[in-house]
Amino acid sequence: MHYVPAALGVALLWGAQPIIHKHLLATFHPQTMMLLGTTFYLVCLGAYTAYSWKVIKSDLPKITWRHLAWAALASVAGGFLAQVLYLYALSKHPSHLVMPLIYSSPVFTLLLGYLLLKEKISLRAAVGVVLIIAGIIVVALHKEPPPPPRDPLGVD
Numbered sequence: 001m002h003y004v005p006a007a008l009g010v011a012l013l014w015g016a017q018p019i020i021h022k023h024l025l026a027t028f029h030p031q032t033m034m035l036l037g038t039t040f041y042l043v044c045l046g047a048y049t050a051y052s053w054k055v056i057k058s059d060l061p062k063i064t065w066r067h068l069a070w071a072a073l074a075s076v077a078g079g080f081l082a083q084v085l086y087l088y089a090l091s092k093h094p095s096h097l098v099m100p101l102i103y104s105s106p107v108f109t110l111l112l113g114y115l116l117l118k119e120k121i122s123l124r125a126a127v128g129v130v131l132i133i134a135g136i137i138v139v140a141l142h143k144e145p146p147p148p149p150r151d152p153l154g155v156d
Helices: 004-025 030-051 053-062 065-092 095-102 105-117 123-140
Strands: none
Touching: 004 030, 004 065, 004 095, 030 053, 030 065, 065 095, 095 123, 105 123
16 A cells, blocks of 8 residues: 555646646647647656666666567657647646546556456456446536526626
């Protein structure tokens, strides 16, 4: 259970991120947001690399072309393409509707882990996925209430 504080920290940070992005998307196009985000990510990555250089340096000789291909696939699909879709969806729709759908990723993780990695699915995990799917359905069926009718004489 020592992972819980770190996982909740990630949830908090990732929960705040779309609110910040939505605020900035009111001014900037998604492409500009990607450039800004990537720039700051690279600055942080550079500092973290310098801090962790001993560990990274020991791993460098182990990297093969196959590792590079898998890392490229994960970065392009899970990073770049997902970020493009995320910012597009967020720029067009309310964050409280988009984010629950985006955070349905545990459903896909469970299924892909089972199919590709032969991981076991526990009853608890299956129930959790069913609850996630139920939550997605509730969010997907949500309709914004219509605006109140305006007084035709302009006296509100």
